[in-house]
Amino acid sequence: MIKSQLRVLKSQYEELQQVIAAVDQTVEPRAVTRFLNQAGLDLAKSMQELAPEDGYVLAAVANTEELQRELQNEVIEGRVYRIRESDSQIALTQSQLDKAATVLTQQHSTGAISPEELNTYKRHLMWAHLMLPTLSYVAQGHQAISRSEYLPAKAFYQKAKVAVNNSNHPDPRRAQMVTELTEIIERQRRSLSKEIMVETNFNPPPLVESDNTVDDQTEGTQSSSKSASNKKKKESVSKKAP
Known part of the structure; x- marks a missing residue:
């Protein structure tokens, strides 16, 4: 026994x-x-x-x-450190946070914590739950920037912004994050404030005046290359047509 x-x-x-x-x-x-x-x-x-x-x-x-x-x-x-390399890693960590919320609820039912403490703790867990995918997208965007892949980077930053916009979390940093992500997408800044994202290992170098011109030229080249590729595919299809 x-x-x-x-x-x-x-x-x-x-x-x-x-x-x-x-x-x-x-x-x-x-x-x-x-x-x-x-x-x-x-x-x-x-x-x-x-x-x-x-x-x-x-x-x-x-x-x-x-x-x-x-x-x-x-x-x-x-x-x-909330950056994860895959959706499965994000889901695994989020499941652990969900288990933590369950433990807290059980402890509350025994009187171990007050309703106020429970709500506060759950808000912290919910913020971490949101930051896992959001900051992972931002990190992927930063990595794309380091490879001079500006269009993929923009897509990752936009995914991060959508994730934050779709949340109703009361943390005041959420609104600040939306603003800063918009500035990153518009190439007015390179990274999030450290009070939002303490994970700085993937941050691009600080923004300088010439960066916007270079980024615009590179993004235009990437767009032109994509358009040219699509045009060649269409021409190839036309030639094969009877």
């Missing part, structure tokens, strides 16, 4: 650790992570009551307590 209970608690603990890791990497305020980690510590201590000498359990308690101390540090830069 004890082994069965311990196995269930271990499974819950390990699943929660994955959720905690995802939340700490994507949610800016660490209050959410601290609360989830406290839930993990409660699970670890429940395991300790069943198996006080179990090495796995002792390590779980020690690691969770150490993490709780570390989570007092609210550092964002170098910790928060």
Whole structure:
């Protein structure tokens, strides 16, 4: 009976650790992570009551307590990273955020957190949920810029803008983000403000006066090349026609 209970608690603990890791990497305020980690510590201590000498359990308690101390540090830069390389990676991280919201709701039902705290924590999770695809699109746009592929870059920036526009999240940075994305699309700026996007590793170089002229020429060349290619295809089809 004890082994069965311990196995269930271990499974819950390990699943929660994955959720905690995802939340700490994507949610800016660490209050959410601290609360989830406290839930993990409660699970670890429940395991300790069943198996006080179990090495796995002792390590779980020690690691969770150490993490709780570390989570007092609210550092964002170098910790928060919401760029993902594929839709599947975005979906996986979003599913972990959804699980975090479920844990918070369960804790609220037991009186562990107030309705106000629950709403605040869920807003932070929702913002991270939105930023995962949005900032990934922005990063893809930046990478296209680095390859001088201005039309694909513009398409990625527009996808990011649509994602933000379609959201009704109350964070005031959402409106600022729409404005800045518009400026990026119109080549009035190169990257988002750091308070919105702390992930700067893909940022293009700062905008200089000559960039717009070069970008316009390159975009025009890309458009002309595409038109010429389409024209050749049409001519080829015409020649083949009886």
